[in-house]
Amino acid sequence: MPTVQLFITCLVDSFFPEVGEAMVRVLRRAGTEVEFARDQTCCGQPAFNAGLRAQARQIAEHTLRVFESSRGSVVIPSGSCAHMIRHNYEELFADDPLWLPRAKALAARTYEFTEYIVDVLGITDFGAHWDGALTYHPTCHLHRGLGIDRQPRALLANIQGAEIRELPEAEDCCGFGGIFSVEHPELSAEMLKRKIKNLEATQSPTLVVCDAGCLMHIQGGLHRRKMKQKVMHIAEILAKG
């Protein structure tokens, strides 16, 4: 039975624990042994993206230490955090001969959730059921950064009862971008407005994402507008059934 080390991410841990619980259910149903290292905190992405590399290193070093003492694949419910470890750790530790190999070792065993299920476990059908329409938003770091798109779409296509509706301009960023959404709130707001307009056009009540950051951003925008649509993590959909 393969062992999975959850890297649950700071956002899921703090704001969306139910996404983490759904992810555990799905991974267990897929036949993996799920472990959770309690010392984990955050991958350091917020500081890295903001340009605060000293802070990013501090957090990244902590993360490396936490997972080095564990075994199995590290699986993450957020494309951008997986991207951080897979690509940006190498950048962050580029000039450090001691830490770089450790960063690369973690990168080599790190997977985004849907990628792990489809590419590593070879599962695309969980026998999940869903009544109604679903719309998928390919989040930027997942889709462009990691090249993961086929995997979540394959998982969604096999959900019984769900009608998958394409999101217009699906690949456009929702305007989150971490610190960007705070530093440039007006730009972020315009991008979010366009994303929500496109979601409305699908008349789908549910938007599916594979990133807690984008989930928080789009759901926050919908709530501010008093709109009924719900943004869900793909694990929550797969866990039903």
Added chain:
Amino acid sequence: MTPTSFKARIRESIANESLQIALDNNAQRRLNGRAAAFESLPDWCQRRQRAHAIRAEVIAHLDEYRDRFISQAEKNGIIVQRARDAAEAIKIVLEAVAAGGGPGARKLIAKSKSMISEEIELNHALEAAGQRVVETDLGEYIVQLRGEKPAHIITPAVHLRRHEVGRLFQEKLGIPYTDDIPTLTDTARRVLREVFLTAEVGISGVNFGVAETGTLCIVTNEGNGRMVTTLPRLHIALMGMERIVPTLDDLALMLSLLARSATGQKLSVYTQLIHSPRRADEMDGAPERHLVILDNGRSALQHSELQEALYCIRCGACLNACPVFRELSGHAYVGRDGSIAPYPGPIGSIISGGILGFEQFGHLAQASSLCGACKDICPIDIDLPKLLTRVRAGHPYDKAQNGQSTGIGLSWMSRAGLKAYGWIASSPQIFALSQKLAGMGTRILSPFSQWMWMPSFTGWGTSKDFPRFATRPFRERFQRRDTLRPGSGPAPSSEASDKQGEEEKEVQVPQVPAQDLVARFSQEVEAVGGHAYRVRPEELPQRLIEFLKEREVGEVMTWDSIPPLNQSSLAEAGVRLERSPNATLRVGMTGALSAIAQTGTLVIPAGKGRPLSTSLLPEIHIAIIRTSQIVWSLEEALQNREVRGASAIALVSGPSRTADIEMTLTIGVHGPKGLFVFIL
């Protein structure tokens, strides 16, 4: 008072409805056009990787390539000077203008598009020195009349709509108000034609310099680039020192990516390859050509960790794809002192600071969600998000300091927050405690809803609510054993994975039979707005005579000889044949060195008895070629030895065109309005 801070510009741009419509149209049309153009290049992923490797090689060994390029260009008779910075470049240009182009101290300068000239603010310096300089690219002309800077590196007037251009022309050129784009374009043609014919000096940019041959490659659609390098006596070309490719083969590759990315064309209408000044036996082309190669901070960039930014070929695709540029246009990207950055958008947020200083422009790099649309669309696969994070990290010139650096352009609030978070997230105990406190705190602030309203000064609260912290975070919920035992529930089915078939197919350039070459060439000529006719050699004179008669044309500018055509038959029919450049004639007739099937392009060399103006000045351009002259690709066409030998080559793909007003394609700006190819 015009607000000048970057944030104020952002708010101003977003509030400007007309600008927003213009930018949405630009993004949509450009992205659609680009996507369609790349469909005709099935091996584009491989080309992109090759292009990346070539640019990386050049930038890594820039000194060698630049020296080879300079010595070749000098051998060809071009006067090459290097400028360390803007002041030096301006001095070189001012001296060349004062000394060349004709008598008198005050000259009329016709200028085609050059981003280098924007970077060094050349027009300002020329005017201060008493010279008269006129921008001749339609978009640049519009922004010059408005006293503005270009709002986009490819489409300078992207921020304007047709009625604004109409009012501008009414006011500045004294024509009756119209918002009809062809009428506006025609007005510019008329006014600027006069400038081309009387200018003593032509100034252009350079898209690529070719190291092996010393070639200057200049790409335009309107024909103004050809005009300013062909008609005035003095031509001064401005080029950034990084814009070098090793060989003509590499040039062909870059051109195939550049035009598709920039404007959605397979090849720009006019791609010029300039080797030397006018030769003694030639009737046009500038007799004196200068090349100014500008450093202006590029050497420093080359040796920094932002080196990859120098791979850029200035196609502007990252501007079109960027969701932030789409809200702003180039005028909003301003420095600390309120001055507009010479290069906007994702690439501009890196190189503007790289060239002119990060103290001034570093904060622009924060204006990105790092969504990666720019990297995705970049024809050279430049990792723009990575470079943006490097600018944000500061000290790009000093790797040793990187660990100590702090985010450039961050507000104090974000900086303080992230620093505190760095401390919290490095300790699991403090992290867990903070979660707990935040969980309780936000529960008190928002007892009934999972989503909390936030004031707009927080940034987040401008457009969205914020989630309440969980009172029981995941770390408290995780149980080593779940109620669901492993293996329970519906068994997931395995699948053999559809990973195969994703790999790019190797695309080979086919051996194309002659018949197909002719058919494809004709089809592409028609696609770019020209006309292609198959005729038998014996019919040709009669067809031409009829063609001219239909248009009531009695005089034709023509080459000394166009091999398949016996020109005396035209003379016998009463057509007057003019051999030297003459701007009053309506029809010009040329042959071609070769023709390119893939792009519908004519390869037209300069030389004795074949002035470049014949295919440039008249309203109608007739080209006569034989089927045997048609080759498949640009690469093949550039392998022809005569290409290297000619003083200049014009690659012509269709009639002159522009889309500078509202992205609306308009035929016939400065060059011919009609292109008719007779294939024997």
